[in-house]
Amino acid sequence: MQPHYYHVNGGCSEETFIHFICKNWLFTEGCNFIVNGTKYEVKKVETEKTLETKFGKYRPDIIVETTTGKIFYFEIQVTNKKTQNYIPKWDELGSDVVEVDTRYFINQ
Numbered sequence: 001m002q003p004h005y006y007h008v009n010g011g012c013s014e015e016t017f018i019h020f021i022c023k024n025w026l027f028t029e030g031c032n033f034i035v036n037g038t039k040y041e042v043k044k045v046e047t048e049k050t051l052e053t054k055f056g057k058y059r060p061d062i063i064v065e066t067t068t069g070k071i072f073y074f075e076i077q078v079t080n081k082k083t084q085n086y087i088p089k090w091d092e093l094g095s096d097v098v099e100v101d102t103r104y105f106i107n108q
Helices: 017-025 084-093
Strands: 032-035 038-047 051-053 056-058 062-066 071-077 096-101
Touching: 017 071, 051 084, 056 084
Parallel strands: 071 096
Antiparallel strands: 032 038, 038 062, 051 056, 062 071
């Protein structure tokens, strides 16, 4: 941890800067992205929305709805990958999950 300035409007969170940037600026309405060779256009973006499942709550970093109606859950990986404990939640929700490795952005 590095000492840093004080935030006038409140304290710090444990979210890294790269996680924040990816979560808030990776997708915008109308932008395109490719998953497994298929190109999609973003219709709607939500961040940190809590979803209820019978296996407990799930809060993806980003929920992207495409213009075709397909929904993706994006997880921004900075240090820890999601564990197998999430698989039942993902299966119940029925949408694809994409884990974004932030090392790619850092090394560009």
